[in-house]
Amino acid sequence: MLSRHQDPIAAIATAPGRGAVGIVRVSSPQDLTPLIAAICGRTLKPREATYLPFRSAAGEAIDRGLALLFPAPHSYTGEHVLELQAHGGPVVLQLLLARCLEADPALRLRLAEPGEFTRRAFLNGKLDLAQAEAVADLIDASTEAAARSAGRALAGALSGEVGELRDALIQLRMLVEATLDFPEEEIDFLQAADALGKLRRLMARLDALLERSRQGAILREGIKVVLAGQPNVGKSSLLNALAGAELAIVTAIPGTTRDKLSQTIQIEGVPLHISDTAGLRDTQDEVERIGVARSWDAIADADVVLFLHDLTRIGQPDYESEDADIRARLVDVDPARVLQIFNKADAPGRSGAPTLPDGALTLSAKTGAGLDALRQRLLQQVGWHAVPEGLFIARERHVQALRRTREHVDLALQQAAATPAALDLMAEELRMAHEALGEITGAFSADDLLGEIFSRFCIGK
Numbered sequence: 001m002l003s004r005h006q007d008p009i010a011a012i013a014t015a016p017g018r019g020a021v022g023i024v025r026v027s028s029p030q031d032l033t034p035l036i037a038a039i040c041g042r043t044l045k046p047r048e049a050t051y052l053p054f055r056s057a058a059g060e061a062i063d064r065g066l067a068l069l070f071p072a073p074h075s076y077t078g079e080h081v082l083e084l085q086a087h088g089g090p091v092v093l094q095l096l097l098a099r100c101l102e103a104d105p106a107l108r109l110r111l112a113e114p115g116e117f118t119r120r121a122f123l124n125g126k127l128d129l130a131q132a133e134a135v136a137d138l139i140d141a142s143t144e145a146a147a148r149s150a151g152r153a154l155a156g157a158l159s160g161e162v163g164e165l166r167d168a169l170i171q172l173r174m175l176v177e178a179t180l181d182f183p184e185e186e187i188d189f190l191q192a193a194d195a196l197g198k199l200r201r202l203m204a205r206l207d208a209l210l211e212r213s214r215q216g217a218i219l220r221e222g223i224k225v226v227l228a229g230q231p232n233v234g235k236s237s238l239l240n241a242l243a244g245a246e247l248a249i250v251t252a253i254p255g256t257t258r259d260k261l262s263q264t265i266q267i268e269g270v271p272l273h274i275s276d277t278a279g280l281r282d283t284q285d286e287v288e289r290i291g292v293a294r295s296w297d298a299i300a301d302a303d304v305v306l307f308l309h310d311l312t313r314i315g316q317p318d319y320e321s322e323d324a325d326i327r328a329r330l331v332d333v334d335p336a337r338v339l340q341i342f343n344k345a346d347a348p349g350r351s352g353a354p355t356l357p358d359g360a361l362t363l364s365a366k367t368g369a370g371l372d373a374l375r376q377r378l379l380q381q382v383g384w385h386a387v388p389e390g391l392f393i394a395r396e397r398h399v400q401a402l403r404r405t406r407e408h409v410d411l412a413l414q415q416a417a418a419t420p421a422a423l424d425l426m427a428e429e430l431r432m433a434h435e436a437l438g439e440i441t442g443a444f445s446a447d448d449l450l451g452e453i454f455s456r457f458c459i460g461k
Contacts, residue, residue: 005123010100011112012093013460019088021065024096025460026082027117029072030107036069036082038103044069044082054084054096057103062095063087077117078124115457119450122442129442129453130158130398136457137220137393145269146219149393153216157392161209162440165405168202169434172412176427199413206409210402215385216394222264222271223382226298229308230322234343237365238308239263239276242375267375270384275302296329304381305330305338306374311362312347314354339381345369401439408433 008028014021026032036044040052049068053061065086075081084100086092101109115136122132134153141147153159175195227235243263261276275298278291299305307330313319330338340357346364356362361377363370412429415422442450 005120008107008109009112009116010097010109011117011460012097013083013117014088014093015458016090018090022086022088022093023460024084024086024093024100025112025117026084026100026109027075027077027079027112027120028107028109029079032069032080032082032107035100035104035107035109036067039084039099040067046071047074049085054086054099056095056099062099063092073124073126076126077120078126079120112459113455114459115454115461118457118461119454122450128156128159129450130162130440131156132442133395133453134158134393135461137395139458139461141393142222142264142271143219143266143269145266145391146271146393149216149219149391153392153394158213158216158394158398159441162437165202165205165209166434166437166443168198168205169409169430169437172198172202173427173430173434176423176430180423180427195416196413199409199416203406203409203413206402206406210399210406212391213394213399213402214383216392217396217399218382218384219270219391220393220395222273223378223384224301224303225272225274225306225378226295226302226304227274227276227306227308228295228299228326230310230319230326233308233310234365235276235308236261238306238341238343238363239274241365241368241371242272242274267379268384270379272378299330299333303337304378305333306341307338309340309342311342311344311354314342337381339377341374398440401436404436405433408436 006029008026008030010024010026013023013025026035033043036042039054040050041055042050042052044050044067046069049066051064051066053064054067056062063086065084068083068085070076070081070083072078072080084096086096101111103109118127118132118135121127122129127135131154134150138147138150138154141150172195227238229235239261243265262273264271264273266272277295277298307326309323310319340360342354342356342360342362343365345362346367346369361370361374363374365371408429412426412433415426415429
């Protein structure tokens with residue numbers, strides 16, 4: 001009885017909808033010769049595209065296209081893989097998939113689950129976990145910079161650096177364990193093996209990789225930006241200005257925006273997920289009240305909150321009172337995430353220049369004045385630097401794993417520097433650092449983590 005991870009699987013490997021070409025993919029640890037004979041009516045040469053009719057059970061042609069066979073282990077999954085490239089109509093592909101599922105009853109072919117082809121590539125050693133995640137990141141990339149960085153991660157840029165750190169940790173663990181196992185040799189470990197020097201150099205390399213991983217995570221995840229403030233302060237106008245398109249309705253009527261409106265733009269290749277929200281105020285309108293509640297939910301979840309103010313209403317008692325109420329509710333939000341924006345700098349007849357809080361920006365969503373400064377400040381708010389050459393995509397779990405690795409290495413360094421050195425505690429910290437680092441590439445990964453990662457892939461990949 002085969003385990004589920006050894007079941008032969010099949011799926012449509014191209015996106016839903018109509019297209020010029022569609023692909024049905026089959027992967028199996030078992031021989032696919034009977035299946036190929038039933039559908040293609042002939043044998044296939046490995047890795048050679050063959051144009052032929054795909055036959056139904058009655059011998060009729062479902063379609064004509066290209067068939068390719070990739071024998072194990074030289075395939076994406078490491079198993080025998082068959083790809084049938086047909087015309088990209090949904091009905092044609094469903095017919096072809098159904099034919100694959102019933103063509104060889106002895107094979108017991110089943111539909112693939114999301115990400116199952118790539119999961120098998122990981123389990124069969126064709127990709128490590130970081131590379132497997134990079135496959136999904138490359139597909140989901142929303143900017144050119146993110147796509148290039150995902151490509152570097154898929155090629156092994158992150159895995160290679162993690163591997164070098166892992167080798168350094170293994171060497172240190174071996175030295176510590178040897179000293180613990182043979183104390184009678186009186187090896188002066190700390191001096192002869194330069195343990196402190198090795199640990200310090202390892203820490204410096206970890207810090208550099210952690211910083212690059214943070215940048216890669218920003219590039220992958222993007223920045224969630226929420227525009228907040230009273231009605232008619234220019235939130236919708238600012239969204240339109242940043243997006244370069246008329247996405248939101250702009251009127252002088254308070255409460256025009258009643259629900260969250262989102263748009264993704266990019267600044268220096270970094271995706272910004274910007275949300276325009278309902279004006280924050282007390283209202284008796286039930287629909288608008290729901291919109292205001294959603295605005296506060298969005299603010300709580302944002303990486304950056306742009307708190308907009310109207311320069312033309314500064315000093316008006318009612319306006320100032322409402323602004324103070326909003327400011328009081330923002331106390332629960334990390335002040336580092338709130339950026340004060342004073343809009344309508346172009347408005348005629350403004351009385352003087354008000355005293356602005358430290359770090360505040362003035363701009364005009366109407367004319368575009370000050371927008372470049374705002375774009376740069378948004379990147380600074382989340383710690384983004386100019387894209388270094390060779391940046392790879394990373395995920396938040398990679399960042400967290402590196403942080404835990406660093407914490408254990410730091411503790412190991414403290415134990416090594418103690419007098420006398422606590423080598424048993426140092427050995428344990430190095431072991432835990434090794435395990436935390438191994439989570440990135442999958443050397444130490446729980447099944448539930450794998451299930452969570454691959455369930456987010458598309459079916460057929």
